[in-house]
Amino acid sequence: MEAMLEIRNLDKSYGATEILKDINVSAEPGGFLVLVGPSGCGKSTLLNCIAGLESISGGSIHIGGRDMTHVSPKDRNIAMVFQSYALYPTMSVARNITFGMKVRGVDRATRASKLQDVARQLQIEQLLDRRPSQLSGGQRQRVAMGRALVRDPQLFLFDEPLSNLDAKLRVEMRLEIKKLHHDLGATMVYVTHDQIEAMTLATKIVVLKDGVVQQIGSPAEIYRRPANLFVADFMGSPAMNLIPARTSRESGGTRIEIERTGGAPVVLIDTRNGDLPEEVILGLRPEDIAEAGFRAGEEVQEVKCLIDMVEPAGADTFVVSRLAGRQVTARLHSETTAQPGSTLDLAFDLGKVSYFAQDTGERLN
Amino acid sequence: MVDATPAPLVNPRAGQVALRWLLFAILALFALFYLMPLFVMITTSLKSLDEIRSGSLVALPVQVTFEAWRTAWSSACSGIQCEGLRPYFWNSVALTVPAVAVSTLIGAVNGYVIAQWKFRGANLIFSLMLFGCFIPFQVVLLPMARTLGFMGVAGTIPGLIFVHVIYGIGFTTLFFRNYYVTIPVELVKAAKVDGAGFFRIFWSIFMPLSLPIMMVTVIWQFTQIWNDFLFGVSFSQAGTQPVTVALNNIVNSTTGVKEYNVNMAAAIIAAFPTLFVYAVAGKYFIRGLTAGSVKG
Numbered sequence: 001m002e003a004m005l006e007i008r009n010l011d012k013s014y015g016a017t018e019i020l021k022d023i024n025v026s027a028e029p030g031g032f033l034v035l036v037g038p039s040g041c042g043k044s045t046l047l048n049c050i051a052g053l054e055s056i057s058g059g060s061i062h063i064g065g066r067d068m069t070h071v072s073p074k075d076r077n078i079a080m081v082f083q084s085y086a087l088y089p090t091m092s093v094a095r096n097i098t099f100g101m102k103v104r105g106v107d108r109a110t111r112a113s114k115l116q117d118v119a120r121q122l123q124i125e126q127l128l129d130r131r132p133s134q135l136s137g138g139q140r141q142r143v144a145m146g147r148a149l150v151r152d153p154q155l156f157l158f159d160e161p162l163s164n165l166d167a168k169l170r171v172e173m174r175l176e177i178k179k180l181h182h183d184l185g186a187t188m189v190y191v192t193h194d195q196i197e198a199m200t201l202a203t204k205i206v207v208l209k210d211g212v213v214q215q216i217g218s219p220a221e222i223y224r225r226p227a228n229l230f231v232a233d234f235m236g237s238p239a240m241n242l243i244p245a246r247t248s249r250e251s252g253g254t255r256i257e258i259e260r261t262g263g264a265p266v267v268l269i270d271t272r273n274g275d276l277p278e279e280v281i282l283g284l285r286p287e288d289i290a291e292a293g294f295r296a297g298e299e300v301q302e303v304k305c306l307i308d309m310v311e312p313a314g315a316d317t318f319v320v321s322r323l324a325g326r327q328v329t330a331r332l333h334s335e336t337t338a339q340p341g342s343t344l345d346l347a348f349d350l351g352k353v354s355y356f357a358q359d360t361g362e363r364l365n
Numbered sequence: 366m367v368d369a370t371p372a373p374l375v376n377p378r379a380g381q382v383a384l385r386w387l388l389f390a391i392l393a394l395f396a397l398f399y400l401m402p403l404f405v406m407i408t409t410s411l412k413s414l415d416e417i418r419s420g421s422l423v424a425l426p427v428q429v430t431f432e433a434w435r436t437a438w439s440s441a442c443s444g445i446q447c448e449g450l451r452p453y454f455w456n457s458v459a460l461t462v463p464a465v466a467v468s469t470l471i472g473a474v475n476g477y478v479i480a481q482w483k484f485r486g487a488n489l490i491f492s493l494m495l496f497g498c499f500i501p502f503q504v505v506l507l508p509m510a511r512t513l514g515f516m517g518v519a520g521t522i523p524g525l526i527f528v529h530v531i532y533g534i535g536f537t538t539l540f541f542r543n544y545y546v547t548i549p550v551e552l553v554k555a556a557k558v559d560g561a562g563f564f565r566i567f568w569s570i571f572m573p574l575s576l577p578i579m580m581v582t583v584i585w586q587f588t589q590i591w592n593d594f595l596f597g598v599s600f601s602q603a604g605t606q607p608v609t610v611a612l613n614n615i616v617n618s619t620t621g622v623k624e625y626n627v628n629m630a631a632a633i634i635a636a637f638p639t640l641f642v643y644a645v646a647g648k649y650f651i652r653g654l655t656a657g658s659v660k661g
Contacts, residue, residue: 048554051554051558053554053557053558072557073554073557073558074557074558074559074560074561078558079558080554080555080558082551082554082555083551084549084551086549086551086552086554086555087555088552088555088556088569088570089552089574090570090573090574091573099556099559099561099569100558100559100560100561103559103560103561103565104560147555147559151559
C-alpha cells in the first residue's frame with residue numbers, strides 16, 4: 001500500500017543550527033503516526049514542515065503520493081489542530097469552522113450542511129453562535145477539531161492538542177481522538193511529549209531526540225524493544241530500570257553480575273543472549289520484576305533484595321531497591337507485605353530483558 | 366479594623382471620612398488650577414471688548430455675546446485677508462482626516478508584518494522606524510521641502526498629507542507592532558492552513574481584533590497632525606494653511622486694539638476637534654494602551 005505521508009531525507013536548519021537531521025518517516029493510509037520526544041527535540045518543527053508552515057533545507061515530503069515539498073499549506077490537503085487551539089477570537093464558532101471553506105469559495109449551502117454534520121459529530125451544535133472566549137477549554141478543543149474535520153483532508157496534523165487541558169479532560173479527549181480516528185479511518189500525525197498519549201493513540205511511534213530519529217515502530221515494539229538507552233528511559237512510566245552489569249561466558253549461558261553495596265553481587269544467568277560485551281546496561285521494565293512466586297517462566301530468576309521504599313499506587317504497589325547504585329523499581333501486586341528496610345525475594349524475568357552498550361547506549365540484543 | 370487594637374482617640378470612621386474629604390479638596394484644587402486658563406478663555410470669548418477692558422480677568426461676563434466667536438470663525442483678519450478661521454479649519458480637516466487614515470492603515474500593515482511575518486532584518490527595520498520617531502522635525506525641513514518640490518506638491522494640502530503620513534508611520538507602526546506581537550503566531554498558521562493569504566488574514570482576523578489599538582493610534586495621530594504648527598507653517602502657502610497657522614496669523618496681525626475675545630474664541634475653535642476626538646474615543650485610549658494578549 002502506498003504511504004499517505006512519505007518523508008525522505010528531510011533536513012531543516014536555521015542558519016548553522018541543525019534542527020532536524022535526515023528524517024525518514026512514512027505513514028500508511030489510516031495510520032496514526034505519533035511524533036514523540038522531549039521539548040526541543042524538533043517534533044513540532046517537523047509537523048510544521050509537513051504542514052508547509054516551515055520550509056525545509058533538504059529532502060522531500062510526499063502527501064497522498066504527490067510531491068508537496070514546495071507546495072503552500074493550503075494546497076497540501078491537510079488540516080491542523082494547534083496546542084493553543086488558535087481559534088479566530090472575533091468569529092463565532094460557526095464562522096471559525098466555515099472560514100476555510102469561505103476562503104476557498106465553497107458555496108453557502110454546502111458550507112451550512114458541512115457545518116451541521118461536523119457540529120453533530122462533535123456535539124457542539126448548541127455552541128455555534130458563541131465566541132471562542134465564551135467556551136471552556138474542552139469546548140474550544142472540540143471547535144478546533146471541528147475546523148479540521150470540516151476540511152475532510154487527506155492528512156490530519158495535531159500539535160500537542162491536549163496539553164492545555166486538565167488531567168481528567170485530557171484522558172477523555174484522548175479517547176475521543178482515538179474514536180474519531182477509528183470512525184473516520186483518516187491518516188493522522190500527532191505530536192506530543194507525553195509518552196502515554198503516544199502509546200495509547202499510535203499505530204506507529206517516531207521517537208525523536210535533538211532532531212534525530214531514535215526509533216520508529218509500533219507502540220509494542222518501542223516499549224518492549226527500545227533501540228537505545230534514550231528510548232528505554234523516555235517511554236514508559238515508571239521508567240525502565242537501567243542497571244550497569246558485568247557479563248562473562250559460562251557453560252549454559254551468560255553470567256550477569258550486578259554490584260550492590262552491603263551485600264554479595266546479584267548473579268543472574270541468561271541462557272538466551274550470548275556475545276555480550278563485558279560491560280553492559282541491563283534494562284528491565286518494573287512489571288518484569290515481580291514478587292517471587294508471582295511470576296513463572298523459564299527465564300525467571302529470584303534474587304533476595306533489600307527494600308528501600310514502598311509506594312502503594314492503588315492497583316499496584318511499587319517497591320524500590322538499590323542495585324549497582326541505581327534505584328530499581330519493581331511493580332508488585334497491591335497485597336504485597338513488603339516493608340521498607342526488610343528483604344524480599346524478587347523475581348527477575350530475563351525473558352523480557354534488554355541490553356544496551358555502556359558507551360554508545362545502543363541496544364545489543 | 367481588628368477588635369484587638371486599642372481604641373483610637375478619634376472614631377476611626379470619622380478619621381477616614383475626614384481624610385477622604387481632604388483628598389477630594391486637594392484634587393479639586395488641582396483640577397481648578399488646571400482648568401483656570403480654560404475658564405478665562407471661555408469667559409473672555411463671551412465678553413465684549415469694552416467689558417474686557419473695564420472688568421476683571423476672572424469675572425463672569427455681564428452680557429454674554431457670541432460676536433467674538435462669529436468674528437473668529439468668519440471675519441477675523443490675518444494679514445490682508447479677513448475671512449476668519451473657517452477656510453483654514455476646513456484645510457485642517459481636509460489634511461488631517463486622510464493623513465490620519467493613511468498613516469494608521471500603513472502602521473497597521475507594518476505592525477502586522479513585523480510582528481507576525483518575521484523576515485530577515487525585520488528587527489533592524491523596526492529599530493530604524495523607532496529611531497525615526499525621535500528625529501527632531503526641524504532637521505528634516507529642508508530636505509523635505511526639496512522632496513515636495515521635486516514631487517510637485519510643494520505648498521499643497523496633498524503635500525502636507527504626505528509629510529504627516531511619513532512622519533506618523535514610525536509611531537503608528539510601533540503601536541500596532543506592540544499590539545500584534547501579543548497575538549499567538551498559531552493564529553496565522555491556522556489561517557494559512559485554512560487557505561487564507563497575507564491580506565485575507567489581515568482583514569478577516571487581525572483587523573477585527575484591532576479596535577482598541579486603532580483608537581489609540583487615531584487619537585494620537587489626530588492630535589499630532591491637527592496640532593502641528595511647524596510643518597504647517599513650513600510647507601503651506603496662502604490658502605492652504607492649516608488652522609494652527611491661521612490662528613497664529615490672526616493673533617499676530619491684529620492692528621491697534623488686541624481683540625482678546627476674538628483671539629480666545631479662535632483658540633478654542635482651533636483646539637476643539639482634538640478635545641472632541643478624545644471625548645468620543647477616549648475610553649478606548651485607556652483600554653488600548655493597556656490591552657494585552659488575546660485569549661481565545
